Each structure stands twice: as structure tokens, then as C-alpha cells.
Amino acid sequence: MSHPDYRPNLATPRGVSSVVGPHGVGVSPGDKKSKNKSTRGKKKSIFETYMSKEDVSEGLKRGTLIQGVLRINPKKFHEAFIPSPDGDRDIFIDGVVARNRALNGDLVVVKLLPEEQWKVIKPESGDKEPEGAYESEPPGELCGSRVLQPSPKDCHDSPDVIIEAQFDDSDSEDGHGSTQSALLDDVKRLSVCVHEKGKEKASASATKDKSTSVAADIRALPEKSLQRSAKVVYIVEKKHSRAATGFLKLLADKNSELFRKYALFSPSDHRVPRIYVPLKDCPQDFVTRPKDYANTLFICRIVDWKEDSSFALGQLAKSLGQAGEIEPETEGILTEYGVDFTDFSSEVLECLPQGLPWTIPPEEIRQRRDLRKDCVFTIDPSTARDLDDALSCKPLADGTYEVGVHIADVSYFVPEGSELDKVAAERATSVYLVQKVVPMLPRLLCEELCSLNPMTDKLTFSVIWVLTPEGKILSEWFGRTIIHSCAKLSYDHAQRMIESPSRAVPETELPPISPEHTGEEVHQAVLNLHRIAKELRKQRFSDGALRLDQLKLAFTLDYETGLPQGCHIYEYRDSNKLVEEFMLLANMAVAHKIHRAFPERALLRRHPPPQTKMLSDLEEFCDQMGLPMDFSSAGAIDSVPLQLELPCKREGRPWGEGLQVTEALAVDGAPYQDPARKPLEAQLWAGVL
16 A cells, blocks of 8 residues: 555556546546445545544653644645744654645644655755755655655555645636646646556566655755655644635536435635535525636535545535625635634523613622722723723822722632633634624623723723832732723824823813813823833843834725725824733733732743744845844844934935834743743743734
């Protein structure tokens, strides 16, 4: 049996068509009958059986197996990768068979292939080729994504070409390579071997010699010219939802048994395989009027993918509507990513107070620190409806400031173990789209009961410090509070105050302010917060913090259709930085408090060191551009855009912005970590925002 990771040629000679059997195995019409006789009752395995949990656990301990999140190239679906544990070049997984039914985002375990099957990285134009690696051109075996070809006898019936063909988004409606052109298009990107049957025996010994020669060629290559290759042997967690949006097509072979049972679902995302769906799931007139549904977007879920089938089996979940329209496309995106956007059940809503307006019970007021007379206000985008944080800043007689960050106390309304608590745990977060928000909690809670709307008593949890003008913390207090926000400021309001430190902002340019406070009082509080925030920021960056800004687009939407009318770059200003700085200060204070109080149960978010390979590539890129940069620490990286600013302005080129995007790619996401399992100090690299 051929090695499942080899990629033999399945293309038939010109003029001879190829069809696909019920399990995705390619056969030519001439030998279809004889092949059916010899394999009747047998199903040839296409994918390897997954390893057992015990073997996987042992392999991970010994280091013979590697675990990581699978990332599939959206433009080249046959290429997939997992990060290397040492931060070096990603591990390459070549082809659908090697991927072994894992989908993008899945947490998988892989086994490295022998070195002679590793991917050879071709030198870029202008690069000096490794001396002695090859004389004029790389050997034929080194030109493709595979290094070593299988023996000729294995080239006859491997399913790899068929599987690759069924992923290809060609115009062919069969989806399984039953036409010569569909196969040939896919064969172009595969490592192929074409052997005539009569030459098999004569070539066997030559192939063996060639394999030995290839292995020697591989050993002669420098390490940087090779990329480790692997195959998936186990799926730890199916992170992909197994749902996809796409289109329905009829199978091409109208005389086949499959045509009478299944339709073909073609996902819009090329990283997801094409799927057989039962005709009973399809619209009743689909078979007779398939063109009526050519532009209809459907949702399909993969329900099974057996070892002996190159096609997954699926269930058609829903018809979304016309492709290209906002609502169908939005629903498709949410479904693909497993976002629960259904309405909250009556059992969940019954957990909330039923009568509005709701008032705080007197006994709750007595148990909290009363801040209702303090000058407290919110700063948010002008369109915000759920105001979940507020700020206060009160000058003290000794020249210090009492600064507070006040967060809506959602816990008061969400009893532990209630239906509301359960659904919030399942949703985990609110999801923000361009034109809508999918809330984690009911809107009654987010926008009414908990939202820190102005001139209304609200329950909060507060962190209050006494700070010097330089941002030094003299004291700290945590506790439950009650506030009465005096104003709902937008970032524009706060920015005008910051830019006019000595001029009162006209009342016509401000939102309504409660009678107990004045516009000047709010203005002064914003200015004091801004001055302290600048000091906090300066200190944080001198301690090695790193900010990786990326350009953010803001869209103008048509009120009726929801379609975009225009866009502009969202400007990040001092008012944004002010709010960010105090939210960070509160977040860090809470993290330290939890870690001190509950060292065995604290769940903290941390940034790991950046990927070594990507940083070295970035450094090499800058050197080639005549811009030598230091990437040795977070502080050094943060200064890179400043170093680029002058030469870029001279040339009129936005190097700084482009480089920051590249820097962001080199920094991994921030996972949550249990410090009880690993000392916190050993995990820290830098504060990355």
C-alpha cells in the first residue's frame, strides 16, 4: 500500500477520461468493471486512522509528536502549517491526505515525515544558491512540494489528485475531477510521476537508486533551505465549526447512483472541502431547476468524513438568501465561526428584573461605597449604547488626585448557575461587526440595567487610587460602589477639551451635564486625567511595553440598506489614549490583586515572545532596504516606526505603517494562562497592546 503522504499521478493519457467511484477513488472507464470485481466489498482507505489518545500522549512526552493549531493557506488550499514549538519556521503539511480531515483552526497533533520528504525552499531571485547543493538546477525531485516520489506501482490508484481536485473551485459542477481539464489543472501543482505500465519492473531499481540520491541531495542542502514536513495523526480539538456557506450544484454524471442520492455543496471558503449533501435536504425543485439556485447562499454542516472517502458528508442546514446581500452574508459568517446569534430564551429573560424603570434596593445601597456626588462621567464612541466604564478625577488638598475607574457591576444581575449565567458562559463574549453587535447578554441588561447612562444611579465595581501628578500610585482601593454619571462624553467631546486646555468649551459643543456639576468641572477633570495618562504611558513604555497599531477602517453605512457608502481611517487620538491608559491601569491592578489573593486560581492573560523566524525575516528585510533595525526587545521594536519616520517622510512612503503590520504578524496572540502551573515571572516577555 502506498504511503498516504506521497502524491502520485492519477491523470489519464490525453483523450481518456477519468471518473470517480463512490468513495472518491479515480478509475478509467476501460478498467471500471474489472476494478469493481476485484475490489467489490472492500473500501480502500484514503486517510490514516487516527492514533489513540494513549499513543499521542506518549509521543508528545517523548517529543516524537508535535501539537499545534492548523493554519490552511486560503489561496493555496493544499498548503497547511502549524507553528514550530521553537518559534522557527512553521511545519509544513502538504496536501489534503496529510491533513487527515482536519480543518482550519483545529488543534492537531502531527508526526514529522522523514527528512527526504521535507519541503525544499527555493532560493529567491538574487539570492546566492547554496554551494554544492545542486549543479545547475535542483534535481527534479526537489522542484515540487514533495522531495521524494513514490514508486511507479503506487501511482495508479492513490486518491490524492482526486482529493485535491475536489477542493479546486473550478467551473466544473461535478467537483470530483471527472473531466480531463479539471484533473490536469490540479495535476499542474502536484508532484507527479508518469510511468507506463510496461516499464514498472525496469524502473524499480532505478527508483531505489534515485531515492538514495535524493536523500544525499537533501543532506547536502543547508538547513535554511529545508522546511520540516509532517502529517496529521490526531485531532485534539475540532475548533472549526464544521459549518460553511456556499452553493449547491448537481453532480455531473447523471447516470451514476450518486446523482440520484446526493448534490454537491461547494463552500465559498476554499479551505473547506466540497461536501456531499443528501438530495432530501435540498429544495424540492433543485434537481429540475438547479439554475434557480445558482446565486442562493446555503449553510451546510459536515456530519461525517470517513477514512475511505475523499468527500465529507454533510447536512444542509438552511437557505440564507441571495449571495452578496448584507443579511445572508452576515448570518453565514456568524454561523461559520460558531457565533450564537439566536434570541435569548424566555427562561433567560426571566432572570432579569421585569419592571422598568428599575431602582436600586435600599439594602444594596447601604452595602456599597456611595460615589453619587462625585464628578463621574463616561467617554465612548458617539454611537455607543452599552456604556460599561466610567472615570472620575478629584483633586486633593496635598496636590495629589483621587482617580477612579468604575465598571458596570453585571454580577449583581447574573446569579451564579442561573440560566442567564449559563448562556453568558457559552457565548463568552459580545461579537462586534461593522453594522451590528451580537451581545453576550440580553440588551435589557447591556443597554438599560447595567449601562452607565448619565443622570441615573448605577451599580459599579470600582478601583480607586491616590496618584501623584507623575502617575505614582500612593494607595489603592477595590470595592462595590454606586455612581451617578454626570455626562456622556464622546471621544470627540474629550478631544476638544484636551485641545483647548485654557479655553472653556461652549455648552453647545457639550452633551447635557447634570445640575450638580458644571462643564468647567468636567473639562478640568478630563485635562487632569490626560496629564496623568501621559505620565503613565511614558513610564509604561520606558518599562518595555510595545504597541502594535494597525490601520483601522471605519465605514459609513446606508441607513436603510446597511450597505457601505464610504470609509475612512479611524483616527486614534489623545482622548482614546486617555481611556486606554486608565483601563490598562485598572486591569493590571485587578490582575495583581487576584494573583495575590488567589494564586492557585488566577487566570491571567499573557503575551508570549514573538516568533523567532518572523522577527529574523523582518530584520533581514529591513537590512535589505538599508534600514538596519534592532528587534532584540519590546522597547527596541516599539522605537522602529520612530526610526523610520524621517527617511519615510523624505521619500513620501508609509514605511512605518506597513512595518507595524509586519511586526504584528511576528507576535502571537495572547492566551490565558494559569500561573499556578507555571511561575508568572518566567512567562513574561513584554506588555503588548
